[in-house]
Amino acid sequence: MMSRQLYSVTGNSQKLDGGAMFGNAPKAMWARWVSVDEQNRIDLGCRALLVREQHGDSVRHILFEAGIGAFFEPRLRERYGVVETEHVLLASLAAIGVRPEQIDVIVLSHLHFDHAGGILAAWQQGAPMQLVFPNAHYVVGQEAWQRALQPHARDKASFIPGLTELLAATGRLERVSNAHSVLLGEGYRFHHSDGHTPGMLLAEIDMPAGPVVFCADLIPGTPWVHIPITMGYDRYPELLINEKRVLLDDLIHRNGRLFYTHDPKVALSGLSRDETGKYSASAAAAELVALAS
Template sequence: MKLWSVLGNSQRLDGGAMFGNAPKAVWQKWIAADENNAIPLACRCLLVEDLAGKTVLFETGIGAFFEPKLRARFGVAEEHHVLLESLAAAGFDHADIDVVVLSHLHFDHAGGLLVAWKQDAAPELLFPNATFVVGAEHWQRANHPHSRDRASFIAELPQLLIDSGRLEIVEGRHSKALGEAVRFEISNGHTPGLMLAEIVATDGGVVFCADLIPGRPWVHLPITMGYDRFPEMLIDEKKVFLADKLQRNVRLFFTHDSECAMAALQRDEKGRYSTREELSQLSAWPLTA
């Protein structure tokens, strides 16, 4: 297998919201805020060639589907669809993708499925040859969101996925599209049914951490986001998740860390987790199944 980190459209969001109840005196040591208290965030995707014989994209970032007013509100930096450019730079087109794995359907992880916004144009799916893989529990959440997170979803997206005829809703640890090459586990602290995908490999593998651990600062167990539905549950899930990945030498792939794409884990004598072997980007990075 070969792995690429591919960037989608970037964001700047309020640092306080991204770090929940952690005070600024703590989190500003990790990420500097601007004059509006906003911090830079990537929307990074993972592209894998020859995974179960297929070309697979894990998530699609926020994309460029927002109208200008909403793009400004949610701090999206670029007007054009950056993910398509990043795929091209890696030598791929969106039509080359066989499978798109979606940890969840919040707009900053699934908005890149859609074409860029145009005045008076209806939303339209990209990736015409891909199977779209979504977890069953989160699929229900996306179709029946709570009022607290309704704005995090793209209202038209579920029906577009259904109409494509290429939607696979996953129950259990494996999908039909990828078989045992990818193992899923479920987290509920950020959003019900968040699906974490681990690429199984002989040398430890790679897990797409999604919003359970958006970047290196959130490896610290007490650190959560204000966007998390159930922060205490998320911390408990993170304890189990990190202990397992450290024991099996599984690398962490970060979607929102603006400076680090992937890292290995370590833990000190007091049980505190941190990262090592940090990579800012992946370009045809090899992984053996």
């Protein structure tokens, strides 16, 4: 019989402009939810989700995203507000007894640097860019892959030059165009979203107490559960709002939960909707340690 445990895994953190993160919402509104520094930046996490599957003596580790990592050279690290210089994700995995070579599958919702950069080794002067998980297979959406190959001028800077070549060269890349992955198998499915970037994959994991969805940049953290709140980085905010409403209604109906990659304080929450129709996060958890229900 197969068992499945979920762990939240901390990666490198970021500080980004609050106005950009909250789109057209006025600061008077979003400043009630988060604090800002002297540069108007807010704290953001880059959290990954590790699934440890055990079937008899066989163990499989699946990593959902890898955060921003530490691949940036110092000038770009400063520009994009990356706080730590070391590769925090690797240290966090080590703390729960997982070495890089033990990661079997990495699922990337899309290929923006703050979601895929952690699959790269930390920057070193003069060293070539290289992948840090030597045995991992990679899952990415076909449309998100094409966007990385041919980005629009609006988001070209969000992609890592040379990353697609490194991934393709492994021979361990699956590009999915529907709701299921051959690599992942049963117990996993994808919701597709285009509002933030074309073809973003929102992975759903079957759990006994109800599904857990890695909601990526559709809902970066608990403040964005509120339907009208979007980011300035989103490609089509109105489409994103529609996608968000459909997902939240579905998950409320099925007792689903959301896993947040960018919320600095909350890893997982349930969902509620009040009598006015407003959605909010409920039963928030700061971290997951061997969640099995």
